[in-house]
Amino acid sequence: GLLTPAVAQEVFRHTVTGEDLKIMESSQPGGRDTEAVRSFLNTGVNPYTEVKEHLPKGEETFLSACSGCHGHFGEGKIGPGLNDSYWTYPKNKTDKGLFETIYGGAQGMMGPHHDLELDEILTVMAWVRHLYTGPIEEADWLDDEQKRAFTQFAQKHKDDDTACSGQTFERA
Numbered sequence: 001g002l003l004t005p006a007v008a009q010e011v012f013r014h015t016v017t018g019e020d021l022k023i024m025e026s027s028q029p030g031g032r033d034t035e036a037v038r039s040f041l042n043t044g045v046n047p048y049t050e051v052k053e054h055l056p057k058g059e060e061t062f063l064s065a066c067s068g069c070h071g072h073f074g075e076g077k078i079g080p081g082l083n084d085s086y087w088t089y090p091k092n093k094t095d096k097g098l099f100e101t102i103y104g105g106a107q108g109m110m111g112p113h114h115d116l117e118l119d120e121i122l123t124v125m126a127w128v129r130h131l132y133t134g135p136i137e138e139a140d141w142l143d144d145e146q147k148r149a150f151t152q153f154a155q156k157h158k159d160d161d162t163a164c165s166g167q168t169f170e171r172a
């Protein structure tokens, strides 16, 4: 129900070690009790995927916490590309797996991001999915309806580093 605090029904595990991430003990107290977080912790499905109103927040977080290593459009830099259909860790094709990798980190420079609130992680995940440029049939994280509605992300302002924020969620 609406007034029940978020409780993780699923066990979330570190992408490399498999260790229990103990979400309810290690996450920021803020941004936990949103409807989306509650739902995600029970189902492992991100309710923000392709929900337009949540994309600008996700983009903002991506640009401040991720793009320095993964590139402005997730095209890859010192970290791997996140906008294609190849995943080092195939579980990142699921929302639960992607969450575990972002929250708990992976190897080397990919540290944990539990400094971000759980709701922020869901918005940044939605943004990562939105940046996808690979074949739509390989986008396992989208349901059939989302696949039909998905339009390939268009890199606007490709050559202008300063002009991407708030602009790039529009589609060509």
Ligand code: HEM
Pocket: 062, 065, 066, 067, 068, 069, 070, 078, 079, 080, 082, 086, 087, 088, 089, 090, 092, 098, 101, 102, 106, 107, 108, 109, 110, 111, 113, 124, 128
């Ligand atoms: C790996 C997302 C921040 C460096 C990954 C992977 C994801 C991801 C999903 C796994 C990719 C795959 O399976 O192919 C994010 C997000 C971030 C973020 C959403 C922001 C919240 C960063 C930062 C750095 C970084 C700030 C650099 C300091 C790396 C590296 C890997 C990686 C080096 C490869 C790790 C491995 O293969 O074990 N990231 N990342 N990431 N990321 Fe990030």
Ligand code: CA
Pocket: 080, 081, 082, 083, 084, 085, 086, 087, 088
């Ligand atoms: Ca990739």
